[in-house]
Amino acid sequence: MENLTMLTDLYQLTMMQGYLVNGCRDKEAVFDVFFRTLPFKGGYALVSGLEQVVEYIENLTFREENLAYLRSLNLFNEDFIQELRNFRFTGDIDAVPEGTPVFPYEPLIRVKGRIFETQLLETAILNLINFETLIATKASRVVAAANGGPIMEFGLRRAQGPDAGTLGARAAFIGGCQSTSNVLAGERYGIPVSGTQAHSWIQCFPSELEAFRAYARTFPDGCLLLVDTYSVLESGVPNAIKVGLELEAEGHHFQGIRLDSGDLTYLSREARRMLDEAGLKSAIIVGSNDLDEETIFAIRSQGALIDAWGVGTHLITSKDSPSLGGVYKLAAEGEKGIFHPRLKVSENIAKITNPGIKKIVRFYDRAGKAMADVIALEDEVFNDRKSLTIFDPIQTWKRKTLTNFHTRELLVPVFRGGKRVCELPKLQEIQAYAKKELNTLWDEVKRLTNPHRYIVDLSANLFELKQQLLLTIHNDIKANNQGVE
Amino acid sequence: MENLTMLTDLYQLTMMQGYLVNGCRDKEAVFDVFFRTLPFKGGYALVSGLEQVVEYIENLTFREENLAYLRSLNLFNEDFIQELRNFRFTGDIDAVPEGTPVFPYEPLIRVKGRIFETQLLETAILNLINFETLIATKASRVVAAANGGPIMEFGLRRAQGPDAGTLGARAAFIGGCQSTSNVLAGERYGIPVSGTQAHSWIQCFPSELEAFRAYARTFPDGCLLLVDTYSVLESGVPNAIKVGLELEAEGHHFQGIRLDSGDLTYLSREARRMLDEAGLKSAIIVGSNDLDEETIFAIRSQGALIDAWGVGTHLITSKDSPSLGGVYKLAAEGEKGIFHPRLKVSENIAKITNPGIKKIVRFYDRAGKAMADVIALEDEVFNDRKSLTIFDPIQTWKRKTLTNFHTRELLVPVFRGGKRVCELPKLQEIQAYAKKELNTLWDEVKRLTNPHRYIVDLSANLFELKQQLLLTIHNDIKANNQGVE
Incomplete structure (x- = not known):
């Protein structure tokens, strides 16, 4: 990726100059990255994009x-320009590891440091985390729908620009896709690449059979033939079978066929029958054409008989839900490490x-299944030996008592004093971790439609703090004390 | 932008090696870029992204x-690797200038040259043209809806990755947006940048009034205040008025306020009344919060009284239609400059x-309004002095006779023999051109919902050629001549 320093909103820079002009050079702040609504009306999101955030910083x-x-x-003074010349990030960042399932309101990334520095980071962090988390989540849904059939991501031509294609391929791999068509993503991130031939290849030869033979000659052991250029069942499959048998006769393994149009259920069943009857039982059928979960x-x-799936536009653009509304909100401000919790009020309770400075605690039962998350203040301790009653922060009468649990804190230190303090896992490790993590969720939470809502509550202390601050602010507004004199 | 050479689908490379292995090193091809369906159920698209395509090539x-x-x-042989080492594009490209309204099936870009080269280009060209055309079109709709009220694009944090934010800002500017919040887009493309302060600024001061005063102190002549952190009408607007009057008393011009939540109609009318009563008639009201056309x-x-609009997520992700289905299809193949027209059949007539090698001819009436486009073969000539009867290529009984017209060919030469042969216009020129071009369309075609369908017909010669080829292919399939022996 290119240097993204200038990838920011102008108002971050105007505010930064404002902090200097108004004597807030050393003011400190804590910002949380979180989203309010799960995409796809789904039950979870799979956080992704942290490696790019680290690289950016x-x-x-x-x-x-x-x-x-x-x-x-003509907006900025020389004092400010000079500060930018020496700019580097010197604060602390904690984050939820890539591939972890996360839920609304949970701080996915917590940024702490001089507000002059932390303010700048907002735009790029949100841009990277919003997009990759969206695509990793979408991919995990597509992977679940295929129930073990490998997913090849090939949406690059419809992606929203080059980065969307390449970062999208990375996120899709984290979400469980097996490969990408994107060669740059393969080179940069080590994702397996896949692909065979397009309709234009078939059209460039005098006949479909000659086109198939030419491809088989070039890649005898990686010969997956696109059979819908003329007519799938009248021409494509019969020609593919002919070439497949020729390859097998020469001692090669014929890979199979790809269906890219028409009714995939009917065509795959007919094609399977024809392949089997010809003795090509190990040839696979790949399906593609505007697929989603x-x-x-x-x-x-x-009853379609499709062994692997090519998924393009719907995955790479997250077509039914093309943005994740992640935000970057001030949680505390202070000086010299002493912080005061802050909140933003709204007519809309959500x-x-x-x-305050918060953490996420995930509660697991003895079988290792995740039962609930609690957003708590940083210094709170939860004792595994005692039971804990948690409650919904809006419908507070909804209570649940947890017993016999063990806990895990999701936020891990990434930067301390501007220095990276964690190793970044390899992409293959993140994919394996995401798979393991998804297994800790109940199937009900992962259901593609109408999933069960996973419990995310606030700790009693955080709830109490929030109520107090809300009361103070509302009293201030009523008393016209928000500065209206 | 980074070097995008590797931004391609793997199958382009496997096919390229296939062309070499099968003696097609010097085979030539013509590919067309076109889309089949207009986005947003709209009446036109505004083509964009050509400059990035040129840079890529x-x-x-x-x-x-x-x-x-x-x-x-372990897929490629050394002969092929050696060819790639010396690779450069040596062919011809014609394209419709950025900012031109275009319609389904029109070749927006025509690429001609060795298939070994032209095949590679597919993925990156589509990626760039699909996304920028989509966003320029969306932006032109948002601009139309605002009816002269300036649009500030500020979707970067929700864009699908860094390029989507930056190329999206470029395309949005072509579509008529006035500015962007994206500093990188401003630096790279010369787009005016805009932005003031966020809620976090307000929260960082002991009171809203102090926050406003601090901002006014920093930017006395660019002071647009965000008034919804606590309560718009009880606190935000009264405090803004106080600071506005202080600024004006000191001889500055108070810019105005921004509303970012709540009911924009009601709040803007109330805020306008309060500003006017305070004597701040020239202060503007900016509206934002999940807006689209x-x-x-x-x-x-x-009856909202909003002077300017900030538009984010919906514009930068084209939320209601997040992909344009542009394709890159073989139109002819040949050798040594002698080409044979090709088509791809499908069960789906669309x-x-x-x-064949085609061009787009646009027919204007004497008032300069566009009446119809005809996709014709490259060597066809249309005489302004004669009348011309055109017909719908699917409903062929739908005919229209054009008289008293003048014509313009939309495709212009961009590369000849691998060398660029045109100047790239400045972004401001493209924006001005797009505005002029949109004025050549009837309002009925530009209507946001249920627009009138603009006529795009095939020339009689092209129609005849297509029918002949279809007949031949269907006869071939029936006679099992697509190679099935």
Whole structure:
């Protein structure tokens, strides 16, 4: 990825200059990254994008040409430009590891440091985390729908720009896809790449059979033939069988066929029968054509005989839910390490933020299944030996007593004093971790439609703090004390 | 942008090796980029992204590390790797200029050259053109809905990755947006940047009034205050008025306020009344919060008093239609400049391609309004002095006779023999051109909902060629001549 220092909203820079001008050079702040609503009306999200955030922060530096551009806007003073020239991130970051299932309101990333620095980070962090988390989540749904049939991601041509194709392929792999068509993503992230031939290949030869033979000659052991250029059952499959038998006769393994149009249920069943009758029982059938989790689920339940799936547009653009509304909200501000919790009020109860420096505690039962999460204040301790009663922060009469649990804190230290303090796992490790993590969720929570809502409550202390702050602010507004004199 | 040479689908590379292995090193091909369906159920699309395509092609080169990666896949032979080492594009490209309204099936880009080269280009061209065209089109709709009220694009944090934010800001500017919040887009493309302060700024001061005063102190002549942190009408607007009057008393111009939540119609009318009564008649009201063309249209028609609009997620992700289905299809193949028209059949009549080397002719009436487009073969001539009867290529009984017209060919030469032969216009010029071009369309075609369908017909010659080829292929399939022996 390129240096993303300038990938920010102008108002971060105007506010930064404002902090300097108004004597807040050393003011400190804690910001939380969280989202309020799960995408796809689903039961979980799979957090992704942290590696790119780390890379962004480690490379944060304004070059002279950047400063020249900013100066040309006639907005900024030289004191500020000079601060930018020496800018680097010196704060602390904690984050939930990539591939962890997460839920609304949980702080996925917690950024602590001089507000002059932490303010700048908002835009790029949200851009990276929102997109990759969205695509990893979508991919995990597609993978679940295919029930073990491998998913090949090949949406690059419809992705929202080059990064969307490449970061999307990375996130899709974390979500469980087996490969990508995107060569750059393969080179950069070590994702297995896959792909064979397009309709234009078939059209470039005098006949379909000659096109198939030419491909078999080139890749005798990786020959997956696209059979729908003319007519799947009248021409494509018969020609593929002919070439498949020729390959097998020469001692090669014929890989199979790809269906890219028409009714995949009917065509796959007919094609399977024809392949089997010809003795090509180990040849696979790949299905593609505007697929998503719903279509794959429906086609499979109708008895389609498809061994692997190519998924493009719907996955890489997250077509039915193309944005995750992650936000970056002030949770505390202070100086010299002493912080005061802050919240933002709103007419909309769902938009009121959770104040203070927080952590996420996940409660597991003895079988290792996740029972509930509690968002708590950083210094709270939960004792495995005692039972704990948790309650819904809005419908507070909804209570649940946890016993016989063990806990895990999801946020782990990533930066301390601007230095990275954790190793970044390899992408294959993240994929394996995500798979293991998804296994800790009940199937009911992972259901594609109408999933059971996973419990995320606030600790009693955090709940109490929030109520107190809300009361104070409302009294202040009533007393016209928000500064209206 | 980074070098995008590796931004391709693996199958382009496997096919390229296949062309070499099968003696097609010098085979030539013509590919068309086109889409089949207009996004947003709208009446037009605004083509965008050509500058990035040109940059991509001019920088096409495989580096040694790329070749090492490809070699590691154990798919490619050394002859092929050697060809890639010397790869550059040596063909011809014609394209419709950025900012031109275009319609389904029209070749937006026509690529002609050795198939070994032209095959590679498919993925990156589609990625760039699909996304930017989508966003430019969406932006032009948002701009139309605001009816002259400036649009500030600020979707970066929800964009699908860094490029989506930056290329999206570029495309949104072409579509008529006035500015972007994205500093990188401002630096790279010269787009005006805008932005003031966030809720976190307000929260960082002991009171809203102090926060406003601090901002006014920093930017006395660019002071647009966010008034919804606590309560818009009880606290935000009264405090903004106080600071506005203080600024004006000191001889500055108070810019105005931004509403980012709640009912924008009601709040903007109340805020306008309060500002006017305080004597701040020239202070503007900016509205934001999950806006798109429909919401802006609805709020405006209810009498909202909003002067400018901030539009984020819906625009930058094209939320209601997040992909444009542009494709890259073989139209002809040949050798040494002699081409044979090709088409791809399909059960779905809409998916049958148009064969041959084609151009787009736009017919204007004497007032300069676009009446119809005709997709024609490259060598066809249309005489302004004669009348011309055109017909719908599917419902062929639908005919229209054009008289008193003048014509313009939309495709212009961009590359000849691998060398760029056109100047790339400045972004501001493209925006001005797009505005002029949209004025050539009837309002009925630009209507946001249920627009009138603009006529795009095939020339009689192209129609005849297509029918002949279809007949031949169908006869071949029936006679089992697609190679099934």
